[in-house]
Amino acid sequence: MRGRPSLRRPISTPRANRSYARSTNSTGVPASSRVTVDPLIATSLDHSLPYNTSIRQVRTPRYVAIAEDLHDQIRGRHFAPGEYLPSEAALSQHYQVSRITVRKALERLRDELIVESRQGSGWFVAFRPLEQTLGSFGTIEEQLAEKGVTPRRKVLSSTRVTARGRLEEILGSGEFLEVRRLNLVDEIPFARVTVWLPAAMAEGFSLRSFEEHSFYDLLSRSPLLRRPLVSARQTIAATAISARDAALLNVPTGSPALMCERITFDLAGLPVLFSEFVFPGSRTQFVTDLTSEVGSIAPSGLRLVED
Numbered sequence: 001m002r003g004r005p006s007l008r009r010p011i012s013t014p015r016a017n018r019s020y021a022r023s024t025n026s027t028g029v030p031a032s033s034r035v036t037v038d039p040l041i042a043t044s045l046d047h048s049l050p051y052n053t054s055i056r057q058v059r060t061p062r063y064v065a066i067a068e069d070l071h072d073q074i075r076g077r078h079f080a081p082g083e084y085l086p087s088e089a090a091l092s093q094h095y096q097v098s099r100i101t102v103r104k105a106l107e108r109l110r111d112e113l114i115v116e117s118r119q120g121s122g123w124f125v126a127f128r129p130l131e132q133t134l135g136s137f138g139t140i141e142e143q144l145a146e147k148g149v150t151p152r153r154k155v156l157s158s159t160r161v162t163a164r165g166r167l168e169e170i171l172g173s174g175e176f177l178e179v180r181r182l183n184l185v186d187e188i189p190f191a192r193v194t195v196w197l198p199a200a201m202a203e204g205f206s207l208r209s210f211e212e213h214s215f216y217d218l219l220s221r222s223p224l225l226r227r228p229l230v231s232a233r234q235t236i237a238a239t240a241i242s243a244r245d246a247a248l249l250n251v252p253t254g255s256p257a258l259m260c261e262r263i264t265f266d267l268a269g270l271p272v273l274f275s276e277f278v279f280p281g282s283r284t285q286f287v288t289d290l291t292s293e294v295g296s297i298a299p300s301g302l303r304l305v306e307d
Helices: 017-023 040-046 062-075 088-095 101-113 140-146 165-171 207-212 213-219 243-249
Strands: 117-118 121-125 130-134 153-161 175-185 187-198 229-240 257-267 271-280 286-287
Touching: 017 257, 062 088, 062 101, 088 101, 101 117, 130 140, 140 153, 140 175, 153 187, 153 207, 153 271, 165 271, 175 207, 187 213, 207 213, 213 229, 213 271, 229 271, 243 271
Parallel strands: 130 286
Antiparallel strands: 117 121, 153 175, 175 187, 187 271, 229 257, 257 271
Protein backbone atom coordinates (compact mmCIF):
# COMPACT_ATOMS: atom_id res chain seq x y z
CA MET A 1 0.00 0.00 0.00
CA ARG A 2 1.33 3.37 -0.89
CA GLY A 3 1.70 6.23 1.52
CA ARG A 4 -0.56 9.20 1.79
CA PRO A 5 -0.43 11.26 -1.43
CA SER A 6 -1.04 14.92 -2.04
CA LEU A 7 -3.93 16.06 -4.16
CA ARG A 8 -2.76 15.61 -7.73
CA ARG A 9 -5.19 17.84 -9.54
CA PRO A 10 -7.33 20.85 -8.70
CA ILE A 11 -10.56 19.98 -6.97
CA SER A 12 -13.51 20.81 -9.18
CA THR A 13 -15.97 23.56 -8.19
CA PRO A 14 -18.57 22.13 -5.80
CA ARG A 15 -21.86 21.26 -7.39
CA ALA A 16 -23.68 23.87 -5.37
CA ASN A 17 -21.56 26.59 -6.93
CA ARG A 18 -22.08 25.23 -10.44
CA SER A 19 -25.82 25.26 -9.76
CA TYR A 20 -25.60 28.90 -8.74
CA ALA A 21 -23.60 29.78 -11.87
CA ARG A 22 -26.25 28.16 -14.08
CA SER A 23 -29.05 30.04 -12.33
CA THR A 24 -27.40 33.41 -12.88
CA ASN A 25 -27.04 32.60 -16.56
CA SER A 26 -30.81 32.18 -16.73
CA THR A 27 -31.36 35.81 -15.79
CA GLY A 28 -30.24 36.86 -19.26
CA VAL A 29 -27.45 39.13 -18.04
CA PRO A 30 -24.50 38.88 -20.45
CA ALA A 31 -21.49 37.16 -18.94
CA SER A 32 -19.27 40.14 -19.83
CA SER A 33 -21.33 42.49 -17.68
CA ARG A 34 -21.60 40.27 -14.59
CA VAL A 35 -19.45 40.94 -11.55
CA THR A 36 -17.19 38.10 -10.54
CA VAL A 37 -18.13 37.02 -7.02
CA ASP A 38 -16.41 34.55 -4.78
CA PRO A 39 -18.49 31.33 -4.97
CA LEU A 40 -18.82 31.03 -1.21
CA ILE A 41 -20.17 34.58 -1.02
CA ALA A 42 -22.39 33.98 -4.03
CA THR A 43 -24.21 31.12 -2.38
CA SER A 44 -24.98 33.31 0.60
CA LEU A 45 -26.73 35.78 -1.73
CA ASP A 46 -29.26 33.23 -2.92
CA HIS A 47 -31.82 34.42 -0.36
CA SER A 48 -31.88 37.91 -1.96
CA LEU A 49 -33.26 36.51 -5.22
CA PRO A 50 -36.97 37.22 -5.94
CA TYR A 51 -39.31 34.50 -4.71
CA ASN A 52 -40.94 34.25 -8.12
CA THR A 53 -37.70 33.16 -9.83
CA SER A 54 -38.04 30.17 -12.11
CA ILE A 55 -35.27 28.27 -10.34
CA ARG A 56 -35.51 27.77 -6.58
CA GLN A 57 -32.08 28.18 -4.96
CA VAL A 58 -31.08 25.29 -2.68
CA ARG A 59 -27.68 25.35 -1.03
CA THR A 60 -25.87 22.01 -0.84
CA PRO A 61 -24.27 21.42 2.56
CA ARG A 62 -20.52 21.92 2.27
CA TYR A 63 -19.65 18.47 3.61
CA VAL A 64 -21.93 16.85 1.01
CA ALA A 65 -20.20 18.73 -1.81
CA ILE A 66 -16.79 17.67 -0.48
CA ALA A 67 -17.92 14.04 -0.19
CA GLU A 68 -19.21 14.11 -3.78
CA ASP A 69 -15.98 15.61 -5.06
CA LEU A 70 -13.83 13.01 -3.30
CA HIS A 71 -16.12 10.28 -4.59
CA ASP A 72 -15.66 11.61 -8.14
CA GLN A 73 -11.88 11.41 -7.71
CA ILE A 74 -12.07 7.86 -6.37
CA ARG A 75 -14.26 6.78 -9.28
CA GLY A 76 -11.79 8.44 -11.63
CA ARG A 77 -9.01 6.31 -10.08
CA HIS A 78 -7.15 9.37 -8.81
CA PHE A 79 -7.05 7.41 -5.55
CA ALA A 80 -6.65 3.65 -5.98
CA PRO A 81 -8.32 0.98 -3.79
CA GLY A 82 -6.41 0.71 -0.55
CA GLU A 83 -4.61 4.03 -1.10
CA TYR A 84 -4.57 6.66 1.64
CA LEU A 85 -6.37 9.96 1.16
CA PRO A 86 -4.66 13.20 2.19
CA SER A 87 -4.84 13.83 5.94
CA GLU A 88 -7.85 15.56 7.48
CA ALA A 89 -5.67 18.62 8.09
CA ALA A 90 -4.59 18.73 4.43
CA LEU A 91 -8.17 18.31 3.20
CA SER A 92 -9.33 21.01 5.60
CA GLN A 93 -6.75 23.43 4.21
CA HIS A 94 -7.47 22.46 0.61
CA TYR A 95 -11.23 22.94 0.89
CA GLN A 96 -10.89 25.88 3.31
CA VAL A 97 -13.29 24.36 5.82
CA SER A 98 -13.00 23.08 9.38
CA ARG A 99 -11.79 19.58 10.17
CA ILE A 100 -15.26 18.83 11.55
CA THR A 101 -16.72 19.48 8.09
CA VAL A 102 -14.05 17.30 6.45
CA ARG A 103 -14.72 14.50 8.91
CA LYS A 104 -18.47 14.64 8.22
CA ALA A 105 -17.69 14.28 4.51
CA LEU A 106 -15.41 11.30 5.12
CA GLU A 107 -17.91 9.66 7.47
CA ARG A 108 -20.56 10.03 4.78
CA LEU A 109 -18.27 8.17 2.36
CA ARG A 110 -17.55 5.54 5.00
CA ASP A 111 -21.28 4.95 5.51
CA GLU A 112 -21.48 4.31 1.75
CA LEU A 113 -18.56 1.80 2.04
CA ILE A 114 -16.39 3.98 -0.22
CA VAL A 115 -13.63 4.74 2.30
CA GLU A 116 -12.41 3.25 5.57
CA SER A 117 -10.33 4.60 8.43
CA ARG A 118 -7.53 3.23 10.54
CA GLN A 119 -6.78 4.74 13.93
CA GLY A 120 -3.49 6.58 13.89
CA SER A 121 -3.07 6.22 10.12
CA GLY A 122 -5.96 8.05 8.47
CA TRP A 123 -8.51 7.37 5.74
CA PHE A 124 -8.07 5.11 2.73
CA VAL A 125 -10.15 3.95 -0.21
CA ALA A 126 -12.08 0.75 0.47
CA PHE A 127 -11.41 -2.17 -1.80
CA ARG A 128 -13.88 -4.56 -3.36
CA PRO A 129 -14.71 -7.76 -1.46
CA LEU A 130 -12.26 -10.51 -2.40
CA GLU A 131 -13.78 -13.74 -3.59
CA GLN A 132 -12.98 -17.06 -1.97
CA THR A 133 -14.08 -20.26 -3.66
CA LEU A 134 -15.58 -23.18 -1.81
CA GLY A 135 -14.92 -26.79 -2.65
CA SER A 136 -11.11 -26.76 -2.86
CA PHE A 137 -8.76 -27.96 -0.13
CA GLY A 138 -6.19 -25.23 0.37
CA THR A 139 -5.32 -22.03 2.23
CA ILE A 140 -6.71 -18.50 2.04
CA GLU A 141 -3.26 -17.17 1.15
CA GLU A 142 -3.07 -19.40 -1.94
CA GLN A 143 -6.38 -18.09 -3.24
CA LEU A 144 -5.50 -14.46 -2.55
CA ALA A 145 -2.11 -14.73 -4.22
CA GLU A 146 -3.83 -16.04 -7.36
CA LYS A 147 -5.88 -12.83 -7.48
CA GLY A 148 -2.78 -10.65 -7.64
CA VAL A 149 -2.85 -9.29 -4.08
CA THR A 150 -0.16 -9.66 -1.43
CA PRO A 151 -1.26 -11.66 1.65
CA ARG A 152 0.61 -11.50 4.94
CA ARG A 153 0.20 -13.11 8.36
CA LYS A 154 0.89 -11.35 11.65
CA VAL A 155 1.01 -13.44 14.83
CA LEU A 156 -0.94 -11.86 17.68
CA SER A 157 -0.40 -14.52 20.33
CA SER A 158 0.68 -18.12 20.83
CA THR A 159 -0.33 -19.88 24.04
CA ARG A 160 -0.93 -23.36 25.43
CA VAL A 161 -4.50 -24.04 26.49
CA THR A 162 -6.47 -26.91 27.96
CA ALA A 163 -9.31 -28.07 25.74
CA ARG A 164 -12.76 -26.99 26.86
CA GLY A 165 -16.14 -26.46 25.25
CA ARG A 166 -16.13 -26.38 21.46
CA LEU A 167 -12.41 -27.18 21.23
CA GLU A 168 -12.77 -30.31 23.35
CA GLU A 169 -15.84 -31.34 21.37
CA ILE A 170 -13.90 -31.26 18.11
CA LEU A 171 -10.30 -32.25 18.95
CA GLY A 172 -10.79 -34.06 22.26
CA SER A 173 -9.20 -33.47 25.63
CA GLY A 174 -5.62 -32.51 26.34
CA GLU A 175 -3.20 -29.63 25.81
CA PHE A 176 -3.33 -27.59 22.62
CA LEU A 177 -1.43 -24.70 21.09
CA GLU A 178 -3.65 -21.73 20.31
CA VAL A 179 -2.26 -19.33 17.70
CA ARG A 180 -4.07 -16.07 16.96
CA ARG A 181 -3.11 -14.32 13.73
CA LEU A 182 -4.16 -11.29 11.77
CA ASN A 183 -4.35 -11.86 8.02
CA LEU A 184 -3.64 -8.80 5.87
CA VAL A 185 -4.17 -8.12 2.17
CA ASP A 186 -1.87 -5.43 0.77
CA GLU A 187 -1.34 -4.45 4.43
CA ILE A 188 -5.09 -3.97 5.09
CA PRO A 189 -6.60 -6.17 7.86
CA PHE A 190 -8.61 -8.91 6.17
CA ALA A 191 -9.36 -11.59 8.81
CA ARG A 192 -8.69 -12.64 12.36
CA VAL A 193 -7.67 -16.28 12.42
CA THR A 194 -7.28 -18.58 15.43
CA VAL A 195 -5.85 -22.08 14.97
CA TRP A 196 -5.68 -24.89 17.52
CA LEU A 197 -3.52 -28.00 17.14
CA PRO A 198 -2.23 -30.64 19.60
CA ALA A 199 0.65 -29.16 21.58
CA ALA A 200 2.76 -32.26 20.91
CA MET A 201 2.60 -31.57 17.16
CA ALA A 202 3.80 -27.98 17.57
CA GLU A 203 7.21 -28.88 18.96
CA GLY A 204 9.95 -27.04 17.07
CA PHE A 205 7.65 -24.45 15.51
CA SER A 206 8.47 -20.75 16.02
CA LEU A 207 6.46 -17.55 15.85
CA ARG A 208 8.31 -16.68 12.66
CA SER A 209 7.33 -19.99 11.08
CA PHE A 210 3.67 -19.26 11.92
CA GLU A 211 3.93 -15.99 9.99
CA GLU A 212 5.83 -17.33 6.99
CA HIS A 213 4.05 -20.66 6.46
CA SER A 214 0.58 -22.13 6.66
CA PHE A 215 -0.12 -24.85 9.21
CA TYR A 216 -0.71 -27.23 6.31
CA ASP A 217 2.84 -26.64 5.09
CA LEU A 218 4.38 -26.87 8.57
CA LEU A 219 2.63 -30.11 9.47
CA SER A 220 3.20 -31.74 6.09
CA ARG A 221 6.97 -31.41 6.68
CA SER A 222 6.83 -32.48 10.30
CA PRO A 223 7.72 -36.07 11.29
CA LEU A 224 5.19 -35.73 14.11
CA LEU A 225 2.28 -35.91 11.64
CA ARG A 226 1.64 -39.61 11.11
CA ARG A 227 -0.84 -39.26 8.24
CA PRO A 228 -1.21 -36.51 5.62
CA LEU A 229 -3.94 -33.88 5.83
CA VAL A 230 -6.43 -34.57 3.05
CA SER A 231 -9.77 -32.87 3.71
CA ALA A 232 -11.61 -30.24 5.70
CA ARG A 233 -15.15 -29.33 6.70
CA GLN A 234 -15.97 -25.63 6.74
CA THR A 235 -19.01 -23.99 8.32
CA ILE A 236 -19.88 -20.36 7.52
CA ALA A 237 -22.33 -18.28 9.51
CA ALA A 238 -23.28 -14.63 9.82
CA THR A 239 -22.35 -12.83 13.03
CA ALA A 240 -21.89 -9.38 14.55
CA ILE A 241 -18.26 -8.48 15.03
CA SER A 242 -17.03 -8.25 18.62
CA ALA A 243 -15.32 -5.20 20.10
CA ARG A 244 -12.01 -7.11 20.28
CA ASP A 245 -12.11 -8.14 16.62
CA ALA A 246 -13.43 -4.73 15.56
CA ALA A 247 -10.31 -3.10 17.01
CA LEU A 248 -8.07 -5.52 15.12
CA LEU A 249 -9.91 -5.27 11.80
CA ASN A 250 -10.66 -1.56 12.02
CA VAL A 251 -14.42 -1.83 11.59
CA PRO A 252 -17.27 -0.67 13.86
CA THR A 253 -18.24 -2.95 16.75
CA GLY A 254 -21.36 -4.91 15.90
CA SER A 255 -20.92 -4.56 12.14
CA PRO A 256 -21.75 -7.59 9.93
CA ALA A 257 -19.14 -10.31 9.68
CA LEU A 258 -18.72 -13.87 8.48
CA MET A 259 -17.46 -16.46 10.94
CA CYS A 260 -15.95 -19.62 9.48
CA GLU A 261 -15.07 -22.78 11.37
CA ARG A 262 -12.79 -25.24 9.63
CA ILE A 263 -11.96 -28.74 10.85
CA THR A 264 -9.07 -30.38 9.01
CA PHE A 265 -8.84 -34.19 8.86
CA ASP A 266 -6.01 -36.61 8.14
CA LEU A 267 -6.09 -39.64 5.86
CA ALA A 268 -7.74 -41.75 8.57
CA GLY A 269 -10.54 -39.21 8.98
CA LEU A 270 -9.31 -37.98 12.36
CA PRO A 271 -9.49 -34.23 13.15
CA VAL A 272 -6.07 -32.60 13.51
CA LEU A 273 -6.63 -28.84 13.20
CA PHE A 274 -9.46 -26.59 14.30
CA SER A 275 -9.54 -23.05 12.86
CA GLU A 276 -11.80 -20.05 13.36
CA PHE A 277 -11.88 -17.14 10.88
CA VAL A 278 -13.67 -13.80 11.27
CA PHE A 279 -14.04 -11.73 8.09
CA PRO A 280 -15.60 -8.24 7.98
CA GLY A 281 -18.69 -8.62 5.82
CA SER A 282 -17.58 -5.94 3.36
CA ARG A 283 -14.17 -7.47 2.63
CA THR A 284 -14.85 -10.97 1.36
CA GLN A 285 -17.46 -13.12 -0.29
CA PHE A 286 -17.64 -16.85 -0.81
CA VAL A 287 -18.43 -18.29 -4.22
CA THR A 288 -19.39 -21.82 -5.19
CA ASP A 289 -20.33 -23.43 -8.50
CA LEU A 290 -23.65 -25.26 -8.63
CA THR A 291 -24.03 -28.46 -10.61
CA SER A 292 -27.05 -30.56 -11.47
CA GLU A 293 -27.49 -33.64 -9.30
CA VAL A 294 -30.23 -36.20 -9.69
CA GLY A 295 -32.73 -35.94 -6.87
CA SER A 296 -31.15 -32.81 -5.39
CA ILE A 297 -31.96 -29.12 -5.63
CA ALA A 298 -28.98 -27.95 -3.58
CA PRO A 299 -25.23 -28.11 -4.09
CA SER A 300 -23.39 -30.92 -2.35
CA GLY A 301 -22.37 -29.96 1.17
CA LEU A 302 -24.94 -27.17 1.54
CA ARG A 303 -27.49 -27.54 4.31
CA LEU A 304 -29.97 -25.29 6.03
CA VAL A 305 -29.63 -24.59 9.74
CA GLU A 306 -32.89 -24.63 11.64
CA ASP A 307 -33.37 -22.41 14.69
